[in-house]
Amino acid sequence: MAFELPNLPYAHDALEPHIDAKTMEIHHGKHHAGYTSKLNAAIEGSNFEGKSIEEILRNISSAGAGVRNNGGGYFNHCLFWEVMSPNGGGKPSGDIGMAIDRDFGSFEAFKEAFSNAAATQFGSGWAWLCVENGKLSVCSTPNQDNPLMDVVECNGTPILGIDVWEHAYYLNYQNRRPDYIDAFFNVINWSKVEENMKKA
Numbered sequence: 353m354a355f356e357l358p359n360l361p362y363a364h365d366a367l368e369p370h371i372d373a374k375t376m377e378i379h380h381g382k383h384h385a386g387y388t389s390k391l392n393a394a395i396e397g398s399n400f401e402g403k404s405i406e407e408i409l410r411n412i413s414s415a416g417a418g419v420r421n422n423g424g425g426y427f428n429h430c431l432f433w434e435v436m437s438p439n440g441g442g443k444p445s446g447d448i449g450m451a452i453d454r455d456f457g458s459f460e461a462f463k464e465a466f467s468n469a470a471a472t473q474f475g476s477g478w479a480w481l482c483v484e485n486g487k488l489s490v491c492s493t494p495n496q497d498n499p500l501m502d503v504v505e506c507n508g509t510p511i512l513g514i515d516v517w518e519h520a521y522y523l524n525y526q527n528r529r530p531d532y533i534d535a536f537f538n539v540i541n542w543s544k545v546e547e548n549m550k551k552a
């Protein structure tokens with residue numbers, strides 16, 4: 353069974369003005385589509401064929417660069433579309449809000465830690481909110497790596513991620529990555545993040 357590009361759960365322009373339609377169109381239709389087809393080509397005929405994406409990532413140390421880059425790219429973007437929503441943003445309440453207060457002290461402290469991880473990731477990569485043994489933490493990874501991979505320093509299950517590759521923001525924000533990170537907070541789908549936390 354080959355991996356398939358998931359449909360976006362909303363229209364290309366649904367996240368405007370925070371993330372513009374053209375960026376979403378290229379990001380999903382070209383970049384994510386490319387990772388998906390290249391992942392399928394990279395695992396064809398290998399021991400990874402037929403495995404779940406999570407299983408592939410947890411054993412990525414035994415894979416080549418093609419599987420690592422495109423498997424990460426496939427998984428990361430699947431998560432990314434899901435943790436954004438046109439009805440998102442704001443301060444989370446419920447269990448995710450309480451877990452953030454418990455592990456970061458306050459939502460504001462979490463926002464600062466997550467934004468800082470995203471802003472200071474040098475070059476292309478991602479910043480993550482993870483859960484491990486019931487505790488939340490923030491980290492970042494380069495390229496298309498993610499915390500599920502058995503080769504990265506940050507561990508845990510990612511439940512929220514922000515793409516800080518320039519292709520994620522350059523059309524609208526050019527070099528102003530911090531403005532894009534601020535805008536991302538207006539579209540975070542906290543109910544999905546809470547669901548991810550409960551499944552982790």
Ligand code: MN
Pocket residue numbers: 379383429515517519520
């Ligand atoms: Mn991307």
